[in-house]
Amino acid sequence: MQRRRRINPIDDAKYYVQSGRDKGGLDIQYINACKGRGLFTSTSFTKGDFVCEYRGELISQQECKRRQRLYHEHLKVFMFEFKYNGKLWCIDASKEDGSYGRLVNDNHINPNTKKKYITVQGKPHLCLFANQDINPREEITYNYGDSEWPWRSNVSKTTI
Numbered sequence: 397m398q399r400r401r402r403i404n405p406i407d408d409a410k411y412y413v414q415s416g417r418d419k420g421g422l423d424i425q426y427i428n429a430c431k432g433r434g435l436f437t438s439t440s441f442t443k444g445d446f447v448c449e450y451r452g453e454l455i456s457q458q459e460c461k462r463r464q465r466l467y468h469e470h471l472k473v474f475m476f477e478f479k480y481n482g483k484l485w486c487i488d489a490s491k492e493d494g495s496y497g498r499l500v501n502d503n504h505i506n507p508n509t510k511k512k513y514i515t516v517q518g519k520p521h522l523c524l525f526a527n528q529d530i531n532p533r534e535e536i537t538y539n540y541g542d543s544e545w546p547w548r549s550n551v552s553k554t555t556i
């Protein structure tokens with residue numbers, strides 16, 4: 397029997413970035429009043445696979461600060477600031493556009509994906525790749541970074 401050739405994860409990510417679509421095998425579920433919604437798998441992913449893009453509007457740091465003054469706290473959490481090629485950028489994913497990446501929750505202890513910036517048509521895109529094998533029905537998570545997120549102090553290691 398012939399083995400199926402694995403798609404190169406970076407090429408896979410670029411394909412989905414360019415198409416502006418999300419992959420199959422993922423779905424959004426409501427978890428609870430604290431976490432809200434989350435992204436779950438209905439299929440398995442192998443370590444290294446591209447999972448989804450944190451899709452939104454790429455804006456400058458200056459525009460990010462301007463919007464942060466206007467936005468409600470609930471929208472600000474969808475603004476992802478990052479450094480790329482020595483410059484500060486922000487992805488504003490505050491718009492409810494049905495995309496999956498914006499609904500991925502934080503897990504700073506054992507996240508199952510890791511973020512990577514990939515360049516498509518000269519612009520950075522924040523993509524999540526599996527950092528371990530992921531089974532069907534698992535929640536997709538990544539580490540939001542070192543900020544003092546309020547939920548982190550309220551939970552024990554076993555409940556996130």
Ligand SMILES: C[S@@+](CC[C@H](N)C(=O)[O-])C[C@H]1O[C@@H](n2cnc3c(N)ncnc32)[C@H](O)[C@@H]1O
Binds near residue numbers: 431503
């Ligand atoms: C980018 S949104 C993620 C999607 C969000 N769960 C929703 O339903 O819209 C970030 C927000 O999700 C919630 N969140 C993310 N990770 C969490 C966690 N580990 N525990 C509790 N709440 C979390 C917090 O309310 C946070 O402000």
